[in-house]
Amino acid sequence: MDSEQLREYGHQMVDFIADYYKSIESFSVLSQVKPGYLRELLPDAAPKHPESLQDVLNDVQQKIIPGVTHWQSPDYFAYYPSNSSTAGFLGEMLSAGFNIVGFSWVTSPAATELEVIVLDWLAKILKLPNEFLSSGQGGGVIQGTASEAILVVLLAARDKVLRKIGRNSLEKLVVYASDQTHSALQKACQIAGIYPENFRVLKADSSTNYALIPYQLHEAIINDLSSGFIPFFLCATVGTTSSAAVDPLSDLGKIAKANDIWFHVDAAYAGSACICPEYRHHIDGIEEATSFGMNAHKWLLTNFDCSLLWVKDRSALIQSLSTNPEFLKNKASQENTVVDFKDWQIPLGRRFRSLKLWMVLRLYGVENLQSYIRNHIKLAEQFMQLITSDPRFEVVAPRTFSLVCFRLVPPEGDQDNGYKLNYNLLDAVNTSGKIFISHTVLSGKFILRFAVGAPLTEESHVKAAWKVLQDQATILLRE
Numbered sequence: 001m002d003s004e005q006l007r008e009y010g011h012q013m014v015d016f017i018a019d020y021y022k023s024i025e026s027f028s029v030l031s032q033v034k035p036g037y038l039r040e041l042l043p044d045a046a047p048k049h050p051e052s053l054q055d056v057l058n059d060v061q062q063k064i065i066p067g068v069t070h071w072q073s074p075d076y077f078a079y080y081p082s083n084s085s086t087a088g089f090l091g092e093m094l095s096a097g098f099n100i101v102g103f104s105w106v107t108s109p110a111a112t113e114l115e116v117i118v119l120d121w122l123a124k125i126l127k128l129p130n131e132f133l134s135s136g137q138g139g140g141v142i143q144g145t146a147s148e149a150i151l152v153v154l155l156a157a158r159d160k161v162l163r164k165i166g167r168n169s170l171e172k173l174v175v176y177a178s179d180q181t182h183s184a185l186q187k188a189c190q191i192a193g194i195y196p197e198n199f200r201v202l203k204a205d206s207s208t209n210y211a212l213i214p215y216q217l218h219e220a221i222i223n224d225l226s227s228g229f230i231p232f233f234l235c236a237t238v239g240t241t242s243s244a245a246v247d248p249l250s251d252l253g254k255i256a257k258a259n260d261i262w263f264h265v266d267a268a269y270a271g272s273a274c275i276c277p278e279y280r281h282h283i284d285g286i287e288e289a290t291s292f293g294m295n296a297h298k299w300l301l302t303n304f305d306c307s308l309l310w311v312k313d314r315s316a317l318i319q320s321l322s323t324n325p326e327f328l329k330n331k332a333s334q335e336n337t338v339v340d341f342k343d344w345q346i347p348l349g350r351r352f353r354s355l356k357l358w359m360v361l362r363l364y365g366v367e368n369l370q371s372y373i374r375n376h377i378k379l380a381e382q383f384m385q386l387i388t389s390d391p392r393f394e395v396v397a398p399r400t401f402s403l404v405c406f407r408l409v410p411p412e413g414d415q416d417n418g419y420k421l422n423y424n425l426l427d428a429v430n431t432s433g434k435i436f437i438s439h440t441v442l443s444g445k446f447i448l449r450f451a452v453g454a455p456l457t458e459e460s461h462v463k464a465a466w467k468v469l470q471d472q473a474t475i476l477l478r479e
Ligand code: PLP
Pocket: 080, 144, 145, 146, 147, 148, 182, 184, 237, 239, 240, 241, 266, 267, 268, 269, 295, 307
């Protein structure tokens, strides 16, 4: 590493990225390239001799950027957001600069200690119960993704119950969730060896705005117990992926507690909104949870990846995931006075991710982060008003945070209830390159999702997006 070269190239790269952000609106939001496009543009083999940074950047501009979907574009409204920010970016830079691998405390004490502190800070901002703080039996940890968070708590819950009832009872263990729960739970069950037929997917429909019904959970548990099964894990969601529905944590949590079930709350997207006092009630009942997860990288201005997980009983995670090979032994770990985050996650190696969250919290402050969330929710409300002002469209699920679910109303007698019509509208707006939205299916209907949450999005972008949707709808309905 040549410091002076790093300085020169680093400045060049920052300029390149700043220019990218300056011109981001000029690109097609959704990349329009065809599969395999890059093979035709790049050589078959790596260069034998060094090339100049300028040559590489020219290729990025001409060959890579056309294949980039611009998640940071203000015209990006698909899936859920994946925020970047100056503070998040600087934190990433610093983390890349140190490039430590902080699996044990000793490998970089600051990495572990900052993570513990920042997760405690955020737990306090979210007003999580004290049991989630590091001062007691619990604590927080940064995982790469919400999927990893779900997997590690499922493993901890599985092993905790199997320690009690014996390893050969795996086939009796039952997991509960709603049909709106993210597929990450299904994947976690596959990895954890949960029998597929023991994954109870409870129906959540429009009658409860797609939230899990506690009574259904209760019934399912009673049935399972009477058939000799062992209920052990419940995953509720605050802000489901399809429609941002909120499961009733309090009631579900009480049922889980009464049956000694590990209760995980997945608030990957909507957890960020709960830093605002007026949205905090969406996680009322979190006292009943065993673990809680949210992605700071979705909607809290922290560059990907930064998924936050809190548990009340860290020993359950550690008992499931710790290993102690000779080559990693060290005095601090042996004396049991430190946190070794390698025992709270799947991989050994881990990045210094707390830096970026720390920088986001310090450079913006909680009040600005709250205003940021409020502004997106206000923009989503405005978008919803636009939808309701045009009788050709309908809103199809309540808007709770910054996601609006809507569709074009199908003409009477439409054979597939508007499926093709809305599919075509989605395709038309996304191939226009002007905006990017995504879809889902709710109650058998093909639904369009408009998620406000990109950091650069302003009212003008929402209005422009609405115009794109209206214009394409006019063309389609004419056809
Ligand atoms: N849970 C919910 C509610 C989500 O919306 C998502 C992704 O959008 C996930 C989990 C998966 O997130 P990740 O990509 O961090 O695993």
